[in-house]
Structures are given as C-alpha cells and as structure tokens.
Amino acid sequence: MNIKSIRFFLGHLLWIEAxxxxxxxxxxxxxxxxxxxxxxxxxxxxxxxxxxxxxLKTRGERKVYARDGLVIVSxxxxxxxxxxxxxxxxxxxxxxxxxxxxxxxxxxTTTGATVLTDVEALPRGVxxxxxxxxxxxxxxxxxxxxIIVPNGGxxxxxxxxxxxxxxxxxxVGKLAPKLRQSARILYIIYFGLTVLEIILLCLGGMPVFDxxxxxxxxxxxxGFSIKNASIxxxxxxxxxxxxxxxxxxxGVNFSVYYLLLLRQFRDVRKNEELRVYFAIIAIATLLxxxxxxxxxxxxxxxxxxxxxxxxxxxxxxxxxxxxxxLWPEFSRILLVLLMVVGASAGSTGGGVKVARIVILFKALKxxxxxxxxxxxVRVVKLDGAILEDPVIRATSTYMTAYWLLMAAAVLLVSxxxxxxxxxxxxxxxxxNNIGPGLDLVGAVxxxxxxxxxxxxxxxxxxxxxRLEIFPMLMLFIPQTWKEK
Amino acid sequence: xxxxxxxxxxxxxxxxxQLSKESHDIIIVDNNYEALxxxxxxLDVMTLAGNxxxxxxxxxxxxxxxxxxxxxTPTDEVNLLCCILAKKLGCKHTIARVRNAENERMTRLxxxxxxxxxxxxxxxxxxxxxxxxxxTPSFITRDTFAxxxxxxxxxxITEKSAFCxxxxxxxxxxxxxxxLVCSVERGQTTTIPRxxxxxxxxxxxxxxxxxxxxxGMLKNAGIAHSKVxxxxxxxxxxxxxxxxxxxxxxxxxxxxxxKDPERxxxxxxxxxxxxxxxxxxxxxxxxxxxGISKMDALVSLTGLDEQNIITSMYADYLGVPKxxxxxSRMEYAAMLKDRNTDTLISPKLVTANEIxxxxxxxxxxxxGAMLSLHRIAGGRAEACEFTVSETTHHLNIPFRxxxxxxxxxxxxxxxxGKVIIPDGDDCLKLGDTVVIVVETGTPIINLNDIFVExxx
Numbered sequence: 001m002n003i004k005s006i007r008f009f010l011g012h013l014l015w016i017e018a019x020x021x022x023x024x025x026x027x028x029x030x031x032x033x034x035x036x037x038x039x040x041x042x043x044x045x046x047x048x049x050x051x052x053x054x055x056l057k058t059r060g061e062r063k064v065y066a067r068d069g070l071v072i073v074s075x076x077x078x079x080x081x082x083x084x085x086x087x088x089x090x091x092x093x094x095x096x097x098x099x100x101x102x103x104x105x106x107x108x109t110t111t112g113a114t115v116l117t118d119v120e121a122l123p124r125g126v127x128x129x130x131x132x133x134x135x136x137x138x139x140x141x142x143x144x145x146x147i148i149v150p151n152g153g154x155x156x157x158x159x160x161x162x163x164x165x166x167x168x169x170x171x172v173g174k175l176a177p178k179l180r181q182s183a184r185i186l187y188i189i190y191f192g193l194t195v196l197e198i199i200l201l202c203l204g205g206m207p208v209f210d211x212x213x214x215x216x217x218x219x220x221x222x223g224f225s226i227k228n229a230s231i232x233x234x235x236x237x238x239x240x241x242x243x244x245x246x247x248x249x250x251g252v253n254f255s256v257y258y259l260l261l262l263r264q265f266r267d268v269r270k271n272e273e274l275r276v277y278f279a280i281i282a283i284a285t286l287l288x289x290x291x292x293x294x295x296x297x298x299x300x301x302x303x304x305x306x307x308x309x310x311x312x313x314x315x316x317x318x319x320x321x322x323x324x325x326l327w328p329e330f331s332r333i334l335l336v337l338l339m340v341v342g343a344s345a346g347s348t349g350g351g352v353k354v355a356r357i358v359i360l361f362k363a364l365k366x367x368x369x370x371x372x373x374x375x376x377v378r379v380v381k382l383d384g385a386i387l388e389d390p391v392i393r394a395t396s397t398y399m400t401a402y403w404l405l406m407a408a409a410v411l412l413v414s415x416x417x418x419x420x421x422x423x424x425x426x427x428x429x430x431x432n433n434i435g436p437g438l439d440l441v442g443a444v445x446x447x448x449x450x451x452x453x454x455x456x457x458x459x460x461x462x463x464x465x466r467l468e469i470f471p472m473l474m475l476f477i478p479q480t481w482k483e484k
Numbered sequence: 485x486x487x488x489x490x491x492x493x494x495x496x497x498x499x500x501x502q503l504s505k506e507s508h509d510i511i512i513v514d515n516n517y518e519a520l521x522x523x524x525x526x527l528d529v530m531t532l533a534g535n536x537x538x539x540x541x542x543x544x545x546x547x548x549x550x551x552x553x554x555x556x557t558p559t560d561e562v563n564l565l566c567c568i569l570a571k572k573l574g575c576k577h578t579i580a581r582v583r584n585a586e587n588e589r590m591t592r593l594x595x596x597x598x599x600x601x602x603x604x605x606x607x608x609x610x611x612x613x614x615x616x617x618x619x620t621p622s623f624i625t626r627d628t629f630a631x632x633x634x635x636x637x638x639x640x641i642t643e644k645s646a647f648c649x650x651x652x653x654x655x656x657x658x659x660x661x662x663x664l665v666c667s668v669e670r671g672q673t674t675t676i677p678r679x680x681x682x683x684x685x686x687x688x689x690x691x692x693x694x695x696x697x698x699x700g701m702l703k704n705a706g707i708a709h710s711k712v713x714x715x716x717x718x719x720x721x722x723x724x725x726x727x728x729x730x731x732x733x734x735x736x737x738x739x740x741x742x743k744d745p746e747r748x749x750x751x752x753x754x755x756x757x758x759x760x761x762x763x764x765x766x767x768x769x770x771x772x773x774x775g776i777s778k779m780d781a782l783v784s785l786t787g788l789d790e791q792n793i794i795t796s797m798y799a800d801y802l803g804v805p806k807x808x809x810x811x812s813r814m815e816y817a818a819m820l821k822d823r824n825t826d827t828l829i830s831p832k833l834v835t836a837n838e839i840x841x842x843x844x845x846x847x848x849x850x851x852g853a854m855l856s857l858h859r860i861a862g863g864r865a866e867a868c869e870f871t872v873s874e875t876t877h878h879l880n881i882p883f884r885x886x887x888x889x890x891x892x893x894x895x896x897x898x899x900x901g902k903v904i905i906p907d908g909d910d911c912l913k914l915g916d917t918v919v920i921v922v923e924t925g926t927p928i929i930n931l932n933d934i935f936v937e938x939x940x
Contacts, residue, residue, distance in 0.1 A: 066525070159528075160524065160525065160528070161525075173530070174530050176509070176530065177486075177504075177509035177510050177511055177528070177529055177530040178504075178509055178528055179528050181509075267544075385533065386533075388517045
C-alpha cells in the first residue's frame with residue numbers, strides 16, 4: 001500500500017475542507033451565532049494539528065496505481081465525513097457523534113437523509129455547512145483537489161484512477177487531454193449552473209440565504225432543506241418549478257454541457273443516455289399525473305407535483321413539495337423504481353445511472369437474440385460507438401454487487417424491527433443517495449427512529465452508493481493492505 | 485500545443501509520454517481498444533477509438549484546431565492519408581512515419597503537395613544515429629542542447645584517461661577546457677557530484693561543454709580519438725543498408741554478415757563496395773574467420789534482440805573498441821548497462837526522439853516551460869532545457885548566494901550565442917537557455933523547481 005500517497009491526499013483534502021469551512025464561519029459571525037463560530041474554530045484548529053502530521057515527508061515521487069486510487073478515494077471520504085461532523089457535535093446541534101456522522105455522510109454523499117426532527121431550529125452557520133457538504137460531495141472533493149494539487153507529481157495520468165473512482169458512471173473519460181483541465185471544466189460548469197439557480201430563486205422572492213442553501217442542495221442533488229416541510233414551505237409554482245428544472249439539469253451528464261459550450265450539437269443529439277433520461281422523466285411524470293389526479297382535482301396541480309417528485313427522485317435529490325407517502329400504491333412503487341434508475345453517468349446524481357440501465361438492456365437484447373440465432377455476431381453500441389466487452393462485463397458485475405449489498409443491508413437494518421416498507425425503502429433511499437423513502441422515512445419523516453447500528457449500516461450504504469461500490473469494498477479486502 | 489497522435493504503438497506511446505510531460509495536450513487515436521486503455525491508464529492524455537483516416541474521427545479528435553498531427557501507424561499509406569486529411573481539415577503541421585523506401589522516395593517528391601512538415605523513416609534515423617556514434621566512438625551517448633551549441637557527452641573512464649584520479653574542481657584547469665561533470669555512474673549508483681568528488685577508472689561520466697570545445701577536450705584529456713576504419717555489421721536489415729551507405733561514403737570499410745542468400749544478393753546489388761558474407765552471424769567460428777577481433781566497431785542488427793546482445797557481448801569480450809546493439813525492446817536495457825555492450829539503440833525510441841526534437845523546435849518558448857528533456861546516465865538522470873523568463877526567481881543573483889537542490893545542477897547557460905559552463909559566480913539572466921541536470925525521481929517541471937525555497 002502506498003501510504004505516502006494516501007497521506008499526501010488526505011492532508012491536502014483536510015486543508016481544502018478547512019478552507020471551505022471559512023464561509024460557514026463567516027455566516028455564523030454575520031448572524032452572531034457565537035456557539036457555532038466556536039464549533040467551526042475548534043474543528044479548524046483540530047484540522048490544523050492533523051494536516052502537518054499527514055503531510056510530513058510526502059514530497060517526492062508519488063505513484064498512484066489503480067488500487068491506490070480506489071483506497072485514496074474511499075479513505076478520503078471517510079476522513080472528510082469525520083471532520084465534517086465535528087461542527088455539528090461542537091455546536092451542540094447534534095450532540096451524539098454517530099448521529100452527526102450519519103448527517104455528514106448523508107450530506108457528502110448527496111443523500112439528504114436527516115436525523116433531525118426540527119431543522120428550522122438550527123443556527124444558520126450549521127445549516128449552510130450542512131448544505132455545502134452536498135455541493136462539495138456532488139462533484140467530488142478529490143476532483144476539486146485535482147485542480148489544485150501541486151504540479152510536481154510525475155506521470156499525472158496515474159491520477160486518472162482517482163478521478164475514475166470518484167466520478168459516477170460505467171465509463172469515465174476526460175473532457176480535455178489534461179486531467180487538471182478536465183476537473184477545472186467540470187467545476188466551472190458546476191459553479192456556473194449553481195450561481196444561475198441562486199439568481200433565479202432570488203428573483204422569485206426566496207430570501208438570499210434560503211436560495212443559496214437550496215441551490216447548493218439542488219446542485220449536488222442532495223436534498224437537505226432548511227424547512228421542515230422541505231420545498232413545500234415555499235408556496236410558489238415559480239420557485240418549485242425552478243428547483244425541479246434545475247434538479248433535472250444537474251442529473252445530466254456534465255460532458256453534455258461541455259459539448260454544448262463547444263457548440264457540438266450533433267454529439268449532444270447523438271447522446272442516447274440523455275434521450276432515455278428525458279424519456280423516463282416524461283413517461284413517469286405522465287403516469288403519476290394520471291394516477292394522482294383524483295387526489296388533487298386539477299391537472300395543473302397533479303402535473304406540477306408529479307413532475308417535481310419525479311425529477312427529485314430520479315436525480316436522487318430528495319426534495320418534496322408534498323407528502324408522496326400518501327399517494328396511491330402505483331405511484332409509490334414507480335418512485336421506488338426511479339430510485340434505482342438514478343441520474344445520468346457523469347452527473348452529480350446517484351442510483352444505478354441511466355447509462356448502466358441502457359447498457360444492460362442492450363446486452364440483454366443481444367443475449368436473447370443469441371438464443372434465437374446462436375451463431376449471430378452482434379456488438380453492443382452506445383452513442384454509435386462499440387461498447388467493448390470489459391465495459392459490459394463490469395456493468396453486470398456492478399449490478400450483481402449492487403443487489404447483493406443492498407440485500408445484506410436490508411437484512412441488517414431489519415434487526416430494528418420496523419415495517420417492511422420502512423426497512424426496504426430506507427436502504428433503497430440511502431444506497432441510491434436519495435434521502436426520503438416511504439412510511440417512517442417518507443417525505444415528512446426522518447431517520448431518527450433507527451438504532452445506532454442501523455445508522456452506521458445506512459451510512460456505509462450511502463458511501464457505497466456514492467462511490468459506486470468498488471472503492472469502498474477495497475477497504476475491506478485484506479490484500480489491499482499488504483505490500484506488493 | 486494541441487497534438488493529435490494517430491497510432492498507439494510503441495512509438496506513439498513514447499511520443500505521448502514525453503510530450504504530455506512537456507505539458508502539451510495530447511489526444512491519441514487508435515482502433516485498438518487495449519492499446520488505448522494502456523495509454524489512458526499511465527499517461528495524462530485523452531484517447532479516442534477509431535480509424536485515423538476517418539474524417540469524422542479526426543474532427544472528433546479536434547484535428548482541425550490542433551497544432552500538430554503525428555501519424556505513426558504501422559502502415560505508410562495510412563500515415564500519409566491521415567496527414568493529407570488533417571491538413572485539409574486545417575491542422576497546422578503534420579508529421580508522418582514513412583518507412584518503405586519506395587514510399588519514402590514518393591514522399592520526398594511530393595512533399596510539397598502533401599503539405600507534410602516532416603516525414604521520418606525509423607530505419608534511416610536509426611542508421612544516422614549509429615553513424616553519428618561511430619564517428620566519435622569514445623562517447624557512449626551524445627545529446628545536443630541550445631540548438632547544437634551545448635553537448636552532453638557520456639564517456640567511460642579508463643585508467644589511461646586524464647580524468648582518472650582528478651577531483652572535479654581541478655578538471656577544467658587540468659584539461660584547459662571549460663567543462664562540467666554532470667553525473668557519475670559508478671556501479672549501481674548515479675550521483676550528481678560536487679567539487680570534491682574524485683573520478684575513478686570504470687566510472688561512466690556525463691560532461692557538459694560547448695560543442696566547439698569537443699576536439700580540444702579530447703586532445704587534452706588524452707582520449708584516443710581513434711577513427712573507425714572498418715565496421716562489421718551482423719544482420720543485413722534495412723538499417724544495415726542505410727548505415728553501410730553512410731559509412732562507405734566516408735570511406736569506412738564495411739563487412740556485412742547475413743544468413744539469407746537472397747538478401748545477400750540484394751545487399752551486394754545495393755552496396756557494391758561493401759563486403760557481403762553469406763553465413764550465420766551467430767556462429768562464433770564465422771565471426772572469428774571474418775576477423776571480428778580486428779574490427780574497430782561491431783554493429784549487431786539482426787531481428788532478434790537476444791542474438792544482438794550476445795554478438796555484441798562476444799565482440800566486447802574480444803576487445804572490439806566499440807559495439808552498437810539494436811534492441812526493439814528497451815525494457816531490459818537497464819540490466820545490460822552494467823555489461824559492457826557499449827551503446828544500445830532502439831529504432832522506436834530514435835524515431836520518437838527525432839519527432840520530439842522537431843516538436844520542441846516548433847513549440848514557442850518563453851513561458852518558463854521546459855524546452856526539452858533527455859534521459860542521460862542510463863535513465864538515472866535527466867537533462868532538461870529551459871528558457872529563463874520573467875517568472876523565473878532569483879535572476880541576476882550568483883549561484884553562490886542561492887540554495888539549489890542537492891540533486892540538481894545547472895550544467896550550462898547559453899547566452900547571446902555564447903556558451904557558459906557555470907560556476908558559483910555565474911547567474912541566470914533573462915533570455916538565457918539553461919540545461920539542468922537532475923537525478924531521476926523528483927522531476928523538474930518548472931525552472932523554479934531547482935531552488936530550495938523556504939517553506940511558507
């Protein structure tokens with residue numbers, strides 16, 4: 001194991017996290033929340049002690065092999081969450097560390113599952129930090145690190161493993177020839193879209209702080225709200241629609257935006273994942289609208305709530321305008337299925353990703369064709385390019401691991417003896433980084449009813465889901481820690 | 485610069501490796517998925533699967549906006565086609581690898597029509613490199629910097645050499661030539677020596693000096709600048725023909741041993757003044773009969789790396805002053821460095837280096853970025869060339885007053901057409917071209933990396 005590289009990355013990571021806590025500190029100062037100010041100062045002080053220890057003697061050659069890349073990413077996320085949880089504990093908002101850790105992991109993994117019963121009572125600084133974890137976790141903190149990592153390392157191509165391990169999707173490529181450039185492009189687009197949303201929300205009359213926090217939550221497809229009724233609190237079609245549209249936008253593969261900026265419209269039109277993604281949203285919205293029409297009476301209301309909820313669930317954000325737990329069974333099941341589908345590869349959303357579903361469907365179609373014509377030779381194509389066998393195999397393996405781990409998690413959470421609906425939907429909602437599930441953990445519920453054990457299991461599933469399983473699994477394999 | 489490389493074979497890979505390190509944006513196009521995976525995983529480049537002659541693929545790769553396209557697929561025709569297409573799409577410069585003699589003649593004839601910036605023949609380039617080394621047999625390798633004004637020479641120290649037993653601080657005075665010892669390879673270790681270091685017999689040293697001072701240095705150092713008069717070439721490959729032609733033009737006697745009788749006929753047709761022997765060059769008796777021990781140099785050029793190594797080692801054992809070994813795979817070269825097979829040459833690397841030299845000449849300087857990078861001392865040290873720009877720290881301050889990394893050395897400064905071999909009283913000035921030698925391991929990306937800065 002390449003301890004030197006790991007320490008290097010962790011050290012720089014804490015440095016970034018500390019820097020990103022500064023705005024939260026300033027917001028607390030602005031609102032004169034002295035306890036919160038102290039909480040952030042303590043955390044940053046603690047980090048200041050750890051950073052030099054981690055960075056001790058890490059100058060020199062840093063070679064990052066595929067294995068190191070995976071371990072770096074998963075360890076980074078754990079360390080990030082541990083330190084990120086400290087302000088909650090120090091400020092007394094979430095006194096128990098397990099709860100604070102659950103909340104932070106839920107934040108960084110853009111899940112948005114909360115253990116808080118009354119969000120509105122929290123100080124502003126803490127609320128900001130909670131939502132900011134969504135933003136940072138959405139695009140990936142190591143992707144951010146790649147932009148600013150000192151330019152001394154030889155063979156920067158090795159760092160591609162880091163980018164790959166942190167970015168969602170079956171095939172992770174670069175947007176530009178240089179890794180640093182790619183990372184920078186991603187963050188520029190991300191930042192631009194977020195600012196646009198803040199402006200549009202402000203124009204709709206939402207207070208500036210609320211706009212900021214909700215834009216951060218939407219951008220990371222997270223779903224932490226600062227109101228107990230989530231987005232339902234803002235009784236405005238305009239605001240809710242802006243958020244719904246932006247959720248859909250943040251669920252699109254960011255390379256699409258890059259292509260749009262480069263004016264390569266032909267390539268965008270060719271993008272199958274994008275078309276399928278929009279098609280799924282349209283069909284699901286339509287079906288649910290018809291299904292819930294009796295509940296709302298007017299087509300306009302039904303369509304509005306249906307579209308908001310579909311975009312919120314498929315992008316794995318988890319904002320709500322209404323309690324969808326009260327909807328008819330068909331709509332509820334459809335939403336659970338959308339949880340599994342998830343957003344596009346290369347977006348900030350979670351779930352299995354539309355790209356994987358498309359690949360699996362095509363591979364399935366081929367296999368069936370092969371039964372009819374055993375000697376037929378067919379290749380699977382995506383966006384007009386041939387999908388190589390290793391990619392298809394990796395996708396199938398991913399799905400196997402996905403269902404197995406999900407089943408194991410359901411079994412472990414079932415020890416809490418809650419209803420079947422709560423148990424299964426909580427694991428679905430956490431693994432796919434959505435947040436709200438059904439029943440106890442529904443739109444108006446929260447995760448405070450679970451035991452500590454279940455909270456830890458659910459935290460792990462959130463990390464598994466966000467990092468797409470394999471980086472996390474690496475940590476539990478003894479060979480990983482042996483010297484080569 | 486934005487560079488598209490078509491073909492991810494050995495040459496394409498080493499080109500991409502080197503050029504991406506020199507901070508160019510590289511896109512590799514190839515139709516082999518595995519080859520691309522390999523490149524993608526170890527280099528900071530972008531890859532694209534597809535046929536390089538497909539205009540759609542070229543457009544996707546952004547050839548129309550690129551500064552340079554390098555076509556190094558195995559097929560000459562494909563390479564030429566790629567270049568024509570790229571030029572049509574608006575690529576600024578194109579380089580093609582053309583190895584077939586007929587194609588090469590054709591290319592030379594219509595180079596203007598093809599708008600080709602450069603065409604390279606790996607065999608000819610390899611032969612030229614070997615020829616250059618045979619002209620100065622005392623040097624193991626020879627790298628030129630600052631447009632040929634500065635040379636880095638690698639030589640082996642024998643007991644008779646004037647270098648032997650001298651501390652570095654006295655060398656310039658003793659030899660009456662300004663030179664700097666940049667690296668010393670002794671046994672397994674390579675060091676960047678300080679003034680008190682003493683050179684011993686058996687060391688391989690790399691020295692930096694002005695190109696015009698080489699003859700004087702050789703004379704003063706008592707290095708026998710023995711000219712090569714007769715060369716034995718084992719293996720009558722295409723490289724052998726090119727090399728023999730060059731050697732024969734300078735009146736060096738050439739003896740070629742080739743196994744295939746048909747090939748021998750062809751060789752004798754192409755090279756009427758060379759002596760062609762039809763026999764097995766791996767046979768010791770044959771080598772003996774043909775007087776291997778009396779040769780000034782032996783070049784092994786068969787298609788088998790193993791046989792080339794053995795033949796060269798045998799020649800070395802018999803005391804042939806200079807041997808050159810062709811290797812297609814350089815992976816094991818490090819192991820052979822300690823044996824005495826003098827110079828190892830890989831046509832693929834020669835090709836890559838030639839192209840890189842061209843690219844560097846193309847790239848505009850002045851941003852403080854690296855101009856060139858050469859591996860020296862068997863890959864254990866690197867010589868990098870930089871231009872001093874406004875962003876460089878500590879301008880006009882003598883080196884004596886600066887803290888410079890222990891594993892780095894300023895080997896030469898080229899200023900206004902003059903070459904300075906620096907000592908503690910010299911300093912960096914705006915517009916200088918400097919050569920830095922650094923131990924492999926902690927690379928220098930920017931010239932400022934050589935200074936030890938106080939941690940902030």
